[in-house]
Ligand SMILES: Nc1ncnc2c1ncn2[C@@H]1O[C@H](COP(=O)(O)OP(=O)(O)O)[C@@H](O)[C@H]1O
Ligand SMILES: Nc1ccn([C@@H]2O[C@H](COP(=O)(O)O)[C@@H](O)[C@H]2O)c(=O)n1
């Protein structure tokens with residue numbers, strides 16, 4: 001074994017390497033990984049499609065969870081419980097404590113005057129580097145901190161490998177906005193202050209080599225004031241507050257369930273919260289298998305496309321606002337339900353969008369449907385040729401129809417026109433069967449409050465701007481003009 005390897009404590013051996021999926025997302029990484037945290041190697045997989053514009057050797061975005069709370073609130077205990085319950089996923093824990101600055105000899109001499117609960121006690125730049133590296137799919141060497149000597153180990157590190165889930169735990173992980181921005185979910189462990197103090201006295205005397213009077217003195221002088229000044233105000237950033245810490249099994253079960261759902265989602269849905277992929281079932285996969293098959297008959301292509309379109313339309317309608325409505329059933333009982341949103345219309349991008357009109361009409365009796373025709377100019381440019389939209393469109397929620405989202409250029413033109421006509425961006429739901437990642441970026445960056453509902457997100461566009469694996473020219477196949 002090489003000398004350097006011996007010095008590393010392979011605590012997280014189980015998380016044995018970076019994960020890769022079929023889509024490259026490095027252009028999306030929130031911050032370019034930088035260097036101060038040492039890093040070890042990672043190996044990309046081979047691309048699975050021929051000429052994608054976007055290389056398919058991809059780094060999958062991990063799900064980052066921040067866990068904060070006062071000292072001895074049960075943060076570490078809650079993290080351990082989450083890790084145990086997520087046993088079928090690779091999870092790593094990064095403690096903010098590891099990034100405590102080691103004390104200088106002068107500071108050590110007057111350690112009782114040192115405030116370990118102030119944000120400046122941590123090397124936050126190094127913490128940021130570390131999490132960014134992990135998010136980029138690289139392993140990192142995390143410092144090892146000793147609470148008895150108040151120093152970092154000079155020659156050992158803890159190797160943490162890239163994983164599906166990164167949990168970042170510590171009293172002040174919600175304090176710095178840059179650290180908060182790395183998190184997909186923020187949990188605050190809320191435990192009664194007396195309980196925390198009792199636990200802290202026990203822990204610090206048993207595990208951290210302190211005596212009771214020094215623990216109490218430090219608590220009154222630094223820990224409690226800093227909790228009030230920094231930790232408590234950061235609670236407002238939490239998505240979830242867990243009362244009673246590790247005793248709250250219901251909260252922990254719910255959190256684990258939520259993480260599992262998020263991990264099952266496409267990475268783009270984590271980045272753009274307004275992108276919805278209808279839940280995949282074997283029926284849906286089966287229909288995609290049929291319509292993507294180049295040898296399917298025209299009749300079957302239309303039949304299975306219609307079935308899929310209907311599912312996307314129904315899902316899209318579920319995103320419309322509703323009002324509560326109470327009715328009386330034939331048994332004379334009350335039923336409290338909801339009333340559909342009535343002010344809506346469809347807009348199809350001609351020609352392939354017209355294939356979605358029947359499904360929309362079947363779901364919404366008498367719905368008005370407008371049309372937009374956009375012509376491709378050269379490789380990338382788009383020109384609006386024709387539009388016919390309901391006069392009162394600005395008062396309606398719009399379901400924009402186009403079965404394939406490729407570059408996003410046509411969609412953006414159409415959305416731009418709807419906005420010019422007075423439709424609020426948040427009142428537009430774009431429905432399609434297949435989306436390319438490039439199209440999603442293009443549309444969602446420009447129109448972040450618009451919703452996209454799709455049934456599958458494909459790998460990429462090829463050099464001819466066609467979606468791959470895709471299904472070819474949808475309009476030609478649907479309307480039988482491809483012979
Ligand atoms: N629900 C609980 N009941 C009893 N003791 C607990 C509970 N949760 C944590 N502890 C104990 O309290 C101490 C602090 O908990 P810990 O999870 O390390 O808190 P934190 O990481 O927030 O400082 C530890 O000694 C731990 O064993
Ligand atoms: N050398 C040190 C460093 C930190 N502390 C205290 O640790 C607390 C944070 O750890 P938790 O597990 O309790 O979240 C913090 O309140 C510091 O006061 C220390 O005592 N000595």
Ligand SMILES: [Mg+2]
Nearest residue numbers: 072075076077
């Ligand atoms: Mg802890």
